[in-house]
Amino acid sequence: MISNDLAELHEECGVFGIYGDPNAARLTYYGLHALQHRGQEAAGICVKRHHLHIHKGEGLVTEVFSADKIDELAGDAAIGHVRYSTAGGGGILNVQPFLFKTLDGDMGICHNGNLVNANVLKRKLEDQGSIFNSQSDTEVLGHLIKRNYGHFIDRLCASLRELDGAFAFLVLLESGLYAARDKYGLRPLSIGQLPSGAYVLASETCAFDIIGAKFVRDVLPGEVIRIRKGEIKSCFYTRSPKDVSDHLCAMEYIYFSRPDSNLEGINVHAARKRAGKVLFEESPAEADVVIGVPDSSLSAATGYAEASGIPYEMGLIKNKYVGRTFIQPTQELRELGVRMKLSAVHSIVQGKRVVMVDDSIVRGTTSKRIVALLKEAGATEVHVRIASPAIKFPCFYGVDTSTLEELISHRMDVDALCDYIQADSLAFISVEGLSKSVRGENGDALCCSCFTGDYVTKLYDSFDKANKDRK
Amino acid sequence: MISNDLAELHEECGVFGIYGDPNAARLTYYGLHALQHRGQEAAGICVKRHHLHIHKGEGLVTEVFSADKIDELAGDAAIGHVRYSTAGGGGILNVQPFLFKTLDGDMGICHNGNLVNANVLKRKLEDQGSIFNSQSDTEVLGHLIKRNYGHFIDRLCASLRELDGAFAFLVLLESGLYAARDKYGLRPLSIGQLPSGAYVLASETCAFDIIGAKFVRDVLPGEVIRIRKGEIKSCFYTRSPKDVSDHLCAMEYIYFSRPDSNLEGINVHAARKRAGKVLFEESPAEADVVIGVPDSSLSAATGYAEASGIPYEMGLIKNKYVGRTFIQPTQELRELGVRMKLSAVHSIVQGKRVVMVDDSIVRGTTSKRIVALLKEAGATEVHVRIASPAIKFPCFYGVDTSTLEELISHRMDVDALCDYIQADSLAFISVEGLSKSVRGENGDALCCSCFTGDYVTKLYDSFDKANKDRK
């Protein structure tokens, strides 16, 4: 769940907002800490105290913020952001929230997701004289709002209508906190409430538990929320309810979110456990032990174990090396067998037929490495079971899945891949199986674009850009 | 397993040693990292490069050592130490290893355990003119060696015979690496070997896996090992084999050690899982879910779940706030319900009868807090099952169990304690059940002093000192 070098997929962001509590910055700090798994590269908090004030930097939440910094951020409303990627370069310039200082007042914006028409909009805005300080999509919303007229809510809705893609936006003004979720429902965003009555917003509900807030409801696809003086108002930015669908990212359930979060009312751990059960039903294996790859596959592995009756054991241990100060082994030491990330537990694995449950395969190198680790530790057979369908297409909605070329399932079918990772058998859950696990038989469709290639939105120049930026 | 504010028991140390590898300091760094759960307050490495060189400091291994510092510690043999406690004060002075500079050459010493006759020996040595720079027991061994005569091995054995209590010592000279384990076998110490042939020593075998070393054997109770130029020699410091017993600390199995370590050939996770099974057999409960308190109780909880057929769920999530830079909630926020350490997962717990499996109860406050957390999250019943017997007596062998007064099981029987923590039922595993879980029906006796009050050694003035030092 906490991504590190093992991780091959990266969510780009988590957002948190609060309005009407004197400890706004400190509660945002805790909220962002609970969302840390959604982005470890940078963090920022923008607080309202008459005007808006900001502090942001590269690193973990605990590295960017000291107690002194939090104390300086006194105020009664705040938005915060954790960010995975510094992709696009520019370091601190791309760290969110963004704070726009205008002669009419201050505006802070942060964003989880990815706009597919950002470049189209940027070109148009630059042609009109706008100038951008970052490569971030997020800045585009600020410029659109600035160039629209009327009441703020109208300017915001008009601007959102110009955007296409995946987003959960928080916008902080001196006069209120706004939140918006894209009309496809691709990225999650939930509303909670503190005992004091103050409202909070977060990408995942686990951020509510840490601060003692109660879950109220999810922001709906296409909905815009305004929080001011303890009351919530709601409208939809879309022209018609027919424009709205519900395609929450399937990988939020299987990979990104924390097991204790609920997405659209469904507990993530429970969904994963059901996926493990379905995975067993679809692809049973004769084996002695079920082992999950830590951390995000443990729920699915227990589901597989319960359904199969094969005992679940902790056969792989992740070493908890924390932070960028950890001294990595030299190439020489790596060749000599020094392994930092995972250890296989010999006494559990030795002489056993193992079902190894993992959440996904992206490039295939990690799976190959873990199979080898288990066999070196004495496993007689390793049957790999993956709790997500094969990822064959890139994501343009805020997940960093690499280019087509790098996706091994784009190049190989299951049999070839099984050979490549040197497993004794390999199976992925089916798209239907995953949908059923998450939402039951009659659930809405999840976004499964990266498995099927059927994208929820138009793609504009995203395909080209994704492949070009990699070079 | 990684102790933090949830932990009420603390192991005081972990040791690691290596002889005959050009990457000695770096491998020791990785070894100590794997042993970090045994002590997070301070760390040190002493390396041999002609003379001995040392670096040590307060903090985690990754905080004390930078890549530059490790590079400065070039050499082909090393000993290292992680330390929990700065008890006794003095900060950096008590951090190990100790490096003694004598006109005859250098000697580095580090130590896991606690001597029960340290004060008796210190008084005698001071009367003879010795002067101590720390409150550590460990320094005593250095002084005794200095005052004995003959070959080094004879001086070491003569000195060890004067010591009483629990210890695993590593002693590094310019001419070899020595290791010794107390004659009761109270503290663990294992021997491993790298592919290059170099030998390593560690408190737990998990430190071997990370560096690609193979387990060779445990150091035996009363044994002294000398490693030099790729060969091991062994002798016993005791006068007779009859002086030797095998009383490894029971809490090493149930609490301190990492689940992937093997102690005396027994995998810790497997032992814990068996304890969970026995715990169910001894104290079944009618319930809907089994939940383990993270991290060290997860193995026992899966054992309980498998034996009972009740599903195992992740109903409690530990927030991974790392390091001393985390900003703690103010008293005001704590009262408002901000909870940093554990979150209960509402969707799993709500409306359920819960079996909550934990590894131990010391002061009772943590258990009380977790029961409350589960009930607030909607649990209808909470049945607490503890995978260790009730701790009624202090430990004098290197575990920081507090004074008699602080041990709640010294003051209350099980019923009273069940009321105090507001559980619906409470049961501890029996001493016999624990022994059987760990070592099978005919196993040697573990050290169960803290459960039974039958101490393995004489106590000298330890009882008085323990209670006085607390004040």
Next chain:
Amino acid sequence: MISNDLAELHEECGVFGIYGDPNAARLTYYGLHALQHRGQEAAGICVKRHHLHIHKGEGLVTEVFSADKIDELAGDAAIGHVRYSTAGGGGILNVQPFLFKTLDGDMGICHNGNLVNANVLKRKLEDQGSIFNSQSDTEVLGHLIKRNYGHFIDRLCASLRELDGAFAFLVLLESGLYAARDKYGLRPLSIGQLPSGAYVLASETCAFDIIGAKFVRDVLPGEVIRIRKGEIKSCFYTRSPKDVSDHLCAMEYIYFSRPDSNLEGINVHAARKRAGKVLFEESPAEADVVIGVPDSSLSAATGYAEASGIPYEMGLIKNKYVGRTFIQPTQELRELGVRMKLSAVHSIVQGKRVVMVDDSIVRGTTSKRIVALLKEAGATEVHVRIASPAIKFPCFYGVDTSTLEELISHRMDVDALCDYIQADSLAFISVEGLSKSVRGENGDALCCSCFTGDYVTKLYDSFDKANKDRK
């Protein structure tokens, strides 16, 4: 010279640029280090390596940049900035250089000075849809350039013509380095050349000495310079040579610049020494010793001593506490006489009539404190001589001189001020005396606005803004 708590005046910035050297970032680091006295609050470097890359942060140059960060900033051209003030709030947002990412390419800008019509321009630009990320004047230039058309040099000149006030700008493109100096010559900017032929630009020539560059010439008032592939091109942004004057800030000579810098060909130390001589001629004193207030008054004090024949002594010592980590004395300790900043040397001062030479009086509190210090140390008389005229008006050209109300010479004449600081006599150098000291009998006029209130430019809303922002 190095400002600290003693300092009552603050220059806001120093700039450095280089084009065509493979060590661009590292040389900029050294250049900024030499300019550190011009700004200690923040620093940044923007480097060209195909695109532009940036790193900036709050703190001293040595705090903001590590060797790793400099190595990451590989490239062959760079601009850098040190900044005094975080006035206006926003912390990191206002740190320069600014990097603008446009679809046409990147543009980095940094700036020493202050625009008097910034707000007028911002309002106009916002009305046209621009959005600002900082309170900095510097961003305005970026927006103007973006909104002009044609060759870059034409866009730059057209934009500069819209600006009024004091500035020395550096603008880095992927295709060249541009520099511009305001048409009044208020802020200094010099050109140097490395042995390799690469050109460098800096606010002060002391930045050339540290990197082994030779002084070439000053950028002229109203001049725009383009550096590309080792050659310099020059033009003037003003419509006519008559628009150009030469009013370099007088306080650059007497206070801000390093004594080893040359401004318009005149050595700063030598100018200060001449000012000390003139000060004696205008206001002699009968005394036993001449003492300078460290650091910036030492040159003037030796001038006064030489002219008067009274011996110069080190009667005041500045304690070199460096950085923000220094632990300040508590109020209690301050009252008990703990004095961190200056010590009077008893053995030098005791029983003596002292001439105390200082560079300026702003609020008067520091002077009062130093007179008291000297008297406590046994001085029988203290004659204060100030090497600048009385500062009676605020500066709007980049010096942070506070509001009218805070300027004690705005409220008091010399006699009243002499009483206030409890000196035995007090004299300031005359405006004519200072001009003569700096530039000789027939020199051009310096900018003496803060002494005379005759401002070199229109003021727009600066007066109101300066007083409002203080509140």
Next chain:
Amino acid sequence: MISNDLAELHEECGVFGIYGDPNAARLTYYGLHALQHRGQEAAGICVKRHHLHIHKGEGLVTEVFSADKIDELAGDAAIGHVRYSTAGGGGILNVQPFLFKTLDGDMGICHNGNLVNANVLKRKLEDQGSIFNSQSDTEVLGHLIKRNYGHFIDRLCASLRELDGAFAFLVLLESGLYAARDKYGLRPLSIGQLPSGAYVLASETCAFDIIGAKFVRDVLPGEVIRIRKGEIKSCFYTRSPKDVSDHLCAMEYIYFSRPDSNLEGINVHAARKRAGKVLFEESPAEADVVIGVPDSSLSAATGYAEASGIPYEMGLIKNKYVGRTFIQPTQELRELGVRMKLSAVHSIVQGKRVVMVDDSIVRGTTSKRIVALLKEAGATEVHVRIASPAIKFPCFYGVDTSTLEELISHRMDVDALCDYIQADSLAFISVEGLSKSVRGENGDALCCSCFTGDYVTKLYDSFDKANKDRK
């Protein structure tokens, strides 16, 4: 004065002590800060609060101590130490003060100076079973005190009688603060008093000024002082007054001490200025400007200027790069002329005949470099005048002067050295001239061992050891 890479001589230590003030640690922090020029490698403070508590580390005072650390060191008496050298290796182990924990109570010791018979004593103590944790001489005193019997003052005096060499010791017990100065008076130590009546001790009086303490008197050669409850008692450790002499290190006056300190009642700046005057009288030069090498030669240079009537100018500027985080120029950049430490001011030096006044020549490389710098900047002649006699012999009393071989004046006479550094003339002050400058015509003899080779003490094995340790 603040030593850095320019410095070729290093004092090893400064000490500070205080008894009977509730802000003991904080005042010690300020005192050590004022003594920072005497040692920049490490610092420590030991405080009395019932027992003794300590914090020490490598780095500047401001780096070793945070406000939190000082707050933890609550107590009413303290000793502190700054240390230049980590020579002898062992890093933190050799940092002072030393804290000895004995069953009879705690004892803290720190020390400025060097014992010439330390090895003789260590050998003897080790033969009796003592064990040393450092290579420091200082530990020896602790062991001797431990092995003597009777009242503490008797044990201390008996121990001091066994020591030979240079020392200023501070010893802190739970019951009082003791200070001792060697019988030759080689190292300075002064007594001061705070307005509250609490006594303080410091290597230099500049530490009194910063905390508002008044100078009381110097500790006398051979004297032992006890401070307890606001009263001072005094005795002599020597058997007879005839054993005592007064040979304060000459280099304390000319090089180590801060100009605002008084040593034995003589102001350091004034002594240096007189040395400059004598230097002119002994070795006049025809020249246009007098330039001092910053920082410690500025006083002598003004003396030379006043005596000669040649104007004193700031022709050399030291760049104030602070701390170990400064990024040094690569070899390539150094060759390209990047010079970090000193800049010559072209406009002052060009076309001038320069008298360059420096305080000492050790290896000659720095002088050679500065002469070259001045000539490159256009000086037509450079006449070097040195305010100390030629250093021909190593110091064994606490100054790190290197081996015989490294002392260029041991190998070359003045003419050869003048050629080597490429000066137009070179002269050193005479030993008599220096003595007269410092103490007047009839003053006691200073320790001039490093100039004359007439050592004040026996040398034991110091000569051999000094040369061996270098290898």
